[in-house]
Amino acid sequence: MARTLVITGGTNGIGLVLARHHSERGDQVIAIGSSPSGGDRLRREAPEARFVQADLSSVKQTNELTDHLLSAHPAIDALVLAAFRYHPSRTETGEGFERTFALYVVNRWLMSRALRPALENAPAPMILDLCGVGGVKASKIHWDDLQLERGYRPFKATMQGARAAELLATAYAADPVRYVLYNPLFVATGLSEPFRQPVRGLVKLASALFAQPVSKAVRPMTALIDNPPAAPLSAYVRGKPTTLTTDPAAARRLDAAIRDLVSPFTA
Template sequence: MRTIVITGGTDGIGRGLALRRLAEGERVVVLGSDPAKGARLLQEAVRLGAGERAGFVQADLGSVARSRAVAAELAAAHPAVDALVLGAYRYNPARVRTAEGFEQTFALYVLSRHLLAEGLRGSLERAAGTPVILSLCGVGGIKAGTIRWDDLQREREPYRAGRVTMQGARANDLLGVSFAERHAGGRTRYVLYNPGFVATGMTQSLRRPMRGLTKAAAALFAQPVDRAVGPIAALLDRPPAGPLSAFFRGRPVGLDRPEFDRANAARLHAALLSLLGEPALE
């Protein structure tokens, strides 16, 4: 029985993937910030006959301390993890600063993914099959998003949610490049995946009139969660042979694009270590 850990697993794609894997007989541990949503997911697991294989960990991954603690707790509870799906994301229409002093989107979307991938790497390496990290919402080669190297948390300019989100997506691409480069001798594969426009609950955090416009667009153009989950599940079952791969809606994206520049990946890794107060020893 495989063990799958999914961040952001109480909504949208994460929830759809969790329920699919539970229905297929796997053990799933979901991380989410809302205990009510976690309880509903566990109730659904019971209805599927999978209650004993479902776990929920309440965690605000916008907190660096909590991300570190959760990674350690999961590693202790699960010596072997077959797949880590990084899907936690929250759209913030206005700037939010965490208690630790980080811009919240950056903390949740970038820092937590770095901390969980590194914190669970030992468990992943001990998986019986081919372990995989799959990061959702990386732009996967799409020409959008700019990293402000001199201002990673965008503190020196007016807050623009779209720009902050796209910078996080670009950084997530580089996180994958960095992981694959630094752990090239390991067994864990890293997959960057952009599902495209999917009908999820993200519109609830938007302001009017953007909320209504986005809902209307989703009704016309967005693919349903069940359809979006299929290619992701397939990649977890059969990850590509290389240490790093990227996909947009199931289609491969070439890694020779400038968005996957190795020097920039190393630069981002060094910047994250500095922000997190970690030694540059990897």
């Protein structure tokens, strides 16, 4: 039976390969990307999938996107949150959000919450959130400086996003939607692009030597999409279950903090 999948970051890397796999199998795939060139790439490599262009770091555009998706697709079987971009220096969106926080944290919050009614209309709905769960233990929420206005570092921003994913999934998880946090670790997806030389060359070399091919990396993900876990919330690292350290109080705190941050743009 054909299903409906929405994939953010669906025009590049892991998202693109998932879009191709599921559209070739007959599922209805809506792949979200930020650029026309990404749409062209999707049409070449996954012509059965549908491209929707949106700047997912924008609260306004994300709200418009989710309104459109809810109208066009009353039932959504799977939401894959794969959009991510590494920012070597701190920049802000036009709405005043630090860009890593906007894409890695705020967008995931908005997409998962807004599309919940359509997910709940599906027979076995699930969210697959590609994040850094089970990774570096130093990841934490900087409660007094969520958008890292003081002492921004790209690794620090990324690790905060990884911890935020765990907390926001904890705040979200409840029947019938299955929420799966998934860390693919090192995958060959053009990781070197944001860096300048000589770091770019070193990352390219490391990718060639150690990164897992995308075609192999997505296999456990497609298996989870096909057969969501029984638990409302679960976590995996490279296909293997991992222990998730939940903190309900912190989860509620972060959920409320993001709700307050986006409220001026959602009235």
